[in-house]
Amino acid sequence: MKQPADLPIVHVNQNAEIVLAKRYYRKGAAAETLEDARGLFWRVATAIAGEERKYKHSSWKADPLARAFFDVMTEWKFLPNSPTLMNAGTDLGQLSAxxxxxxxxxxxxxxxxxxxxxxxxxxxxxxxxxxxxxxxxxxxxxxxxxxxxxxxxxxxxxxxxxxxxxxxxxxxxxxxxxxxxxxxxxxxxxxxxxxxxxxxxxxxxxxxxxxxxxxxxxxxxxxxxxxxxxxxxxxxxxxxxxxxxxxxxxxxxxxxxxxxxxxxxxxxxxxxxxxxxxNPCGEQPLLPYEACNLGSINLAKFFIPGKEGEEAVDWEELRRVIHLGVRFLDNVIDASRFPLEAITQNVHNNRKIGLGVMGWADLLFLLRIPYNSQEALNLAQKVMGFINEEGRMGSKLLAKERGPFPAYATSVFAKREQGPYRNATVTTIAPTGTLSIIAGCSSGIEPLFALCFARNVMDGERLVEVNPHFEQALKDAGCYSPKLMEAVTQKGSIHAMDHLPEELREVFVTAMDIEPIWHLKMQAAFQDYTDNAVSKTVNLSNSATVDDIRRIYWMAYEQGCKGVTVYRDGCKSTQVLYTGDSEKKEAAAEASNRPVRHRPDLVYGFTQKVNTGHGLMYVTINEVEGRPFEVFATIGKSGRSTTAKAEAIGRLVSLALRSGIEVEEIVRQIKGIGGEAPVFMQGKQGQVQSIPDGIAWVMENRYLKAHRSVHEQNGLGTQHCPDCDEGLVFQEGCLMCPACAFTRCGG
Known part of the structure; x- marks a missing residue:
């Protein structure tokens, strides 16, 4: 279908345009871009609405439905999962994530x-x-x-x-x-x-x-x-x-x-x-050889200015979009060409869809409701309960027009005399990292990772991204200034900025400002009214303890979650021992007055292989409460003298650790000690000069090397994006880049 003459131009923000151009727009043989945002969304809308022609009893005609789909997507009220945006209306035609x-x-x-x-x-x-x-x-x-x-x-x-x-x-x-x-x-x-x-x-x-x-x-x-x-x-x-x-x-x-x-x-x-x-992020349990089509509603677009609480949510418009979303996702099933016949059969037999949300943190900002509050949990249950109920109603209407999903007769719904429904499942809270960048909203049901952050663009230019609701709130309170924005960019949070109004600091919280228990409570609140599962990360500070994670896991079990993902800041690439100079000094002072610690009966650790001039050395470091406690170094197929040296160095390093000597002091003493047979080793800049130098490299690499960007200082991840080198964040069960939308899990 040709673009109508009155089809509006689609305005996207700069970040979204970068993402769309890189990952979504159709490309020609020479990698030239063949469409813009308007073309992309019209391609998707017409391809999905065209499936309506298969159903002679449909309450919609294909042409007006295509316009309705186009409008709801380009008003950023609803977006399907990425494969649908990329592949609908193309030769590939695989639309499921x-x-x-x-x-x-x-x-x-x-x-x-x-x-x-x-x-x-x-x-x-x-x-x-x-x-x-x-x-x-x-x-x-x-x-x-x-x-x-x-x-x-x-x-x-x-x-x-x-x-x-x-x-x-x-x-x-x-x-x-x-x-x-x-x-x-x-x-x-x-x-x-x-x-x-x-x-x-x-x-x-x-x-x-x-x-x-x-x-x-x-x-x-x-x-x-x-x-x-x-x-x-x-x-x-x-x-x-x-x-x-x-x-x-x-x-x-x-x-x-x-x-x-x-x-x-x-x-x-x-x-x-x-x-x-x-599926990879845990929100979609599936049978073998099954797939699911997902889409998300941007809750921030249903805020009514001038009202408070539940009255500030446009429930009628939300109902309309829910019904459009259910119809859209059911049509995606028909439009999609799956890579295996077994998957095609199972998908068409059960017709599972997963309608979820994004922009939740933004909606709370607009309503001035703290994320970590009972009021937010109550609203979460109200909103998701409404989406689940209306989604089921939409599926029921589709069943009248098209018939129920083929396996309905043997499903639990038939036994309970519920339905009939067109879809075996209707709701899922899926990751929306990339989609939320396109829509200009917060991801899924996650809190923001940072209220402001800087990213590097072409020619070294530094672009500051600011949450628009936060920026407006500062202006409304008379607090906005470029100097303040720079300070927030450095920290990512205003939690500790006592000079700002208390209400602002309570409402505009970030992932690391929130106690882990509130992350879990929010996940459970949405899970109560979600057919499938919820993609959500319980974020913890680097100083969080094993006990903290134990409580989260047990609480997830007690509160009815279907799974849980935790992420302790900085745990992926380095185990940071100190959060600041003052803590470091306090720890050192405490250690100097502490006797040699006794070895517990049970310890955990890791083993690193190191190539030395004497053969392969295996360095095992056991930890207690996340800190190195003892070191063992063994070298295979070498003489007894070399073996004895490795064992002796390990024992002495272990004694130093158990006596409270800091890792960096140990590394300083043994790093660079020369030997008679230095060798180059992959992953190490330079040579492994000796057995003690190899042990020092393992300890330094594990505990001291903390190449931390501004993102990382803000608790925004310790791994770097392979596309743009910005700091990755861990949310919704996956590492993703807030700057360019790279993700290890799709979105």
């Missing part, structure tokens, strides 16, 4: 899954896998008489294969890897990301069962079960496993957890089997 593939317990099934994952990633999607069907490491393989290599070895193959696929320069798909807590290899899985860089294309989650959680509560053992023959292979203490799971999440953010029994209690089509995995 999230898929789940089964991994069976045979070489043929495993490598079929690798192949299918490659096809999905090539088409723009991300994949979730459960590796729980694979027999454990070292168990017998009947057909060959050999032994199995276990889930982790195959997980590494999946990671390598999908890492190589770059989807047309627009999206790099992510993966979710899940293992049941009762799988015999669960401890290896929990520790899979102890070394940074391992499985970097995977989010990992442990599938916890109700029986396991009860065993944790009672401090009991639970059985490990070989999935190949259903036989028990041993027992573990549930509380000890839970503690290690919490410890590893504290160290790196991985693994997360999903509550498998809770997910399956909400499975609308249990006759088709159990759900065993989710």
């Amino acid at each position: 999230c898929f789940v593939l089964p991994v069976g317990d045979s070489i043929e099934e495993i490598f079929d899954a690798v192949k299918h994952a490659a096809m999905i990633h090539k088409s723009g999607g991300g994949t979730g896998f459960s590796f729980s069907r694979l027999r454990p490491k070292d168990s017998r393989v009947g057909s060959t008489g050999g032994v199995a290599s276990g889930p982790l070895s195959f997980l590494r193959i999946f990671n390598t294969a999908t890492e190589q696929i770059k989807q047309g320069g627009t999206r790099r798909g992510a993966n979710m890897g899940i293992l049941r807590v009762d799988h015999p290899d669960i401890m290896e899985f929990i520790r899979a990301k102890e070394r940074e860089g391992e499985f970097n294309n995977f989010n990992l989650s442990v599938a916890l069962t109700e029986d396991f959680m009860k065993a944790v509560e009672k401090d009991e053992e639970y059985p490990l079960v070989n999935p190949a023959n259903k036989e028990e292979t041993g027992h573990l203490n549930a509380r000890e496993v839970f503690e290690i799971l919490v410890q590893k999440a504290w160290e790196s953010g991985d693994p997360g957890i999903v509550f498998l029994d809770r997910i399956n209690r909400d499975n609308p089509t249990p006759d088709q089997g159990e759900m065993e995995s989710t």
